[in-house]
Amino acid sequence: MPETELGQQIATGTAVATPDPSSRGGRTTHLRVKGLNVHYGDFHAVADINMDIAPNAVTALIGSSGCGKSTFLRSLNRMHELIPGARTEGLVELDGQDIYAPDVDPVLVRRKIGMVFQSPNPFPTMSIYDNVAAGIKLNGSRISRSELDGVVEWALKGASLWDEVKDRLKGPGAGLSGGQQQRLCIARAIAVQPEVILMDEPASALDPIATQAIEDLLLELKKDYTIVIVTHNMQQAARASDYTAFFNVGPDGPPGRLIEFDTTQKIFGAPSNEQTAAYVTGRFG
Amino acid sequence: MSTAQPPVPVLPGTTGSELTAGKLPQRAVPAVYGVAALAAVGLALAGMNRALAIVLAAAVAGVFLVGWAWLVEGRRRAIDRLVTISVTSAFFAALAPLVSLVETVAVKGSARFDAEFFTSSMRNVVGEGGGAYHAILGTLIITGLATLMSVPIGVLTAIYLVEYGRGRLKTAITFFVDLMTGIPSIVAGLFAFAVFAIFFGPGIRMGIMGAVALSILMIPIVVRSTEEMLKIVPNSLREASYALGVSKWRTIVKVVLPTALAGMITGIVVAIARVIGETAPLLVTVGAITSVNGDPFNGRMSNLPVFSYDSYRSPGVPPEPYLQRAWAAALALIIIVLALNLVARLVYRRYGTHLR
Numbered sequence A: 001m002p003e004t005e006l007g008q009q010i011a012t013g014t015a016v017a018t019p020d021p022s023s024r025g026g027r028t029t030h031l032r033v034k035g036l037n038v039h040y041g042d043f044h045a046v047a048d049i050n051m052d053i054a055p056n057a058v059t060a061l062i063g064s065s066g067c068g069k070s071t072f073l074r075s076l077n078r079m080h081e082l083i084p085g086a087r088t089e090g091l092v093e094l095d096g097q098d099i100y101a102p103d104v105d106p107v108l109v110r111r112k113i114g115m116v117f118q119s120p121n122p123f124p125t126m127s128i129y130d131n132v133a134a135g136i137k138l139n140g141s142r143i144s145r146s147e148l149d150g151v152v153e154w155a156l157k158g159a160s161l162w163d164e165v166k167d168r169l170k171g172p173g174a175g176l177s178g179g180q181q182q183r184l185c186i187a188r189a190i191a192v193q194p195e196v197i198l199m200d201e202p203a204s205a206l207d208p209i210a211t212q213a214i215e216d217l218l219l220e221l222k223k224d225y226t227i228v229i230v231t232h233n234m235q236q237a238a239r240a241s242d243y244t245a246f247f248n249v250g251p252d253g254p255p256g257r258l259i260e261f262d263t264t265q266k267i268f269g270a271p272s273n274e275q276t277a278a279y280v281t282g283r284f285g
Numbered sequence B: 001m002s003t004a005q006p007p008v009p010v011l012p013g014t015t016g017s018e019l020t021a022g023k024l025p026q027r028a029v030p031a032v033y034g035v036a037a038l039a040a041v042g043l044a045l046a047g048m049n050r051a052l053a054i055v056l057a058a059a060v061a062g063v064f065l066v067g068w069a070w071l072v073e074g075r076r077r078a079i080d081r082l083v084t085i086s087v088t089s090a091f092f093a094a095l096a097p098l099v100s101l102v103e104t105v106a107v108k109g110s111a112r113f114d115a116e117f118f119t120s121s122m123r124n125v126v127g128e129g130g131g132a133y134h135a136i137l138g139t140l141i142i143t144g145l146a147t148l149m150s151v152p153i154g155v156l157t158a159i160y161l162v163e164y165g166r167g168r169l170k171t172a173i174t175f176f177v178d179l180m181t182g183i184p185s186i187v188a189g190l191f192a193f194a195v196f197a198i199f200f201g202p203g204i205r206m207g208i209m210g211a212v213a214l215s216i217l218m219i220p221i222v223v224r225s226t227e228e229m230l231k232i233v234p235n236s237l238r239e240a241s242y243a244l245g246v247s248k249w250r251t252i253v254k255v256v257l258p259t260a261l262a263g264m265i266t267g268i269v270v271a272i273a274r275v276i277g278e279t280a281p282l283l284v285t286v287g288a289i290t291s292v293n294g295d296p297f298n299g300r301m302s303n304l305p306v307f308s309y310d311s312y313r314s315p316g317v318p319p320e321p322y323l324q325r326a327w328a329a330a331l332a333l334i335i336i337v338l339a340l341n342l343v344a345r346l347v348y349r350r351y352g353t354h355l356r
């Protein structure tokens, strides 16, 4: 099958590291999704998702436009309930704790599960420093100036931005290039030290070099975080992720469903589903 | 399947080569209007009404330019010029009353626009001399109090409408704010008067009553402008904040409001400028006195609009000093409003957040 060969070519040369479960106390699941359905009012956007997301790994979500990747991603940290009329059914567990349980505070969920958006959105009134410190300062925690300095430096280094901005930390965050702004947003997200980072097409507005920088960053970040990333870039999914989930809408339209979920090697090398094979080899989508 | 290519249309007004066209000389427009301006000055000196001379000269210059352009540049560009000239003329026509007003007030007001005017009150003054110190003080106190009442109410209402409001309550509030925008100022004044009359008996006059009347006029303006500013804060900033695990009210206070702040201040200053010249509501609520009263909770209080109105309505004998003081008060009011507008612009320039 020529398609599969092409898929294998894409995957070849990529050292897809098998994540080491021992790094999270031997657990193999960090986020568990069971029977998740998401609705916008009467519109059923995503149906029956079951997925175990591994710790310290990059999980890529792929699929054609409108199949519900962003919707699914946003339901993982309850961001999506900010949209009027949006609601979910089913289970999302973080380390065994249902994040939709009635006594769970969504604000606290988002402190553990951070998010990076498609277009960079630094706070325009804040300096680079304050942008990174925003999550800590806005939450009102009283840590000393020197401690905060340390966190900001650590986060900017983690987002590989430190060397570019260390001399202008007081400058405006909106004064950076698009790629730098996106890394600033990543630094902002990791500064609050979440456990999981969700990224919705973080590199779609960036040039190949900035994209490369973000991908390199993913390999660094997964040592400490669990990462779920939506991407339309097949090469990016193949290069940078450990697991890949393919979403698609059925023949009669929405809701979108999870078609296949496996290691990236498997999805791009030997997908077991015909639709997945067609998608990863570029036959549609 | 191939379709035959249509012939290249010949554009009207093109000459020779397809890309060049006739064109008026570079300085044609300023030259024509320069000549027209000279002609207008000439006509005015010859005894014609000033406004008529300007209108006539401008009209002739416009017709001439369009006709000339039609001959040299062709129909399309002539129409282009006609529209440009019409739009620009309309703008100047709209500007004319403003210019005329400022000129009149400046000329008539300057006679008594002196140090004494700003340092003395009208206590024991009959005829010449005296000033509007008491009125200026009263205007600042009343408007200041009105601002202190309107800004918190207006801003909080706007925050509710943009950040929290849903469904019926939001629709109802929006509707009533719209309704308030249309309240005639005298009605606001009578309302404040009636409310205070319930508690203090009829005939009560206090500075605070005027402030209440003005704030009824100010609140809808503040709500509207603040609402607009909050709406243009991109949702992505709110989401970014929520995604950091920041609560809703902290997001509003620390992210949304700072981003909208400059625009909000501009809106508030414009609202102040809008009510500071209100006469009718102050006439019925705070009245007028000749001496300084700095206590808004005790008795009548003078203020610039009412001072100007009173001096003009019932001048003494001879009337000139009274009329001059009325104009000087009007000039002071205009200068305060202009200064407020200037401040608003500067704040926006200096601190405005440039949202993508």
Ligand SMILES: Nc1ncnc2c1ncn2[C@@H]1O[C@H](COP(=O)(O)OP(=O)(O)OP(=O)(O)O)[C@@H](O)[C@H]1O
Pocket: A040, A043, A045, A063, A064, A065, A066, A067, A068, A069, A070, A071, A072, A083, A254
């Ligand atoms: N706020 C909303 N209200 C109603 N329907 C929505 C809303 N947001 C998304 N949808 C619908 O939900 C479905 C899934 O949308 P979603 O944004 O999750 O797709 P996606 O996979 O992220 O697409 P893309 O790749 O283009 O970003 C679409 O049919 C979309 O029209």
Ligand SMILES: [Mg+2]
Pocket: A069, A070, A071, A200
């Ligand atoms: Mg999307």
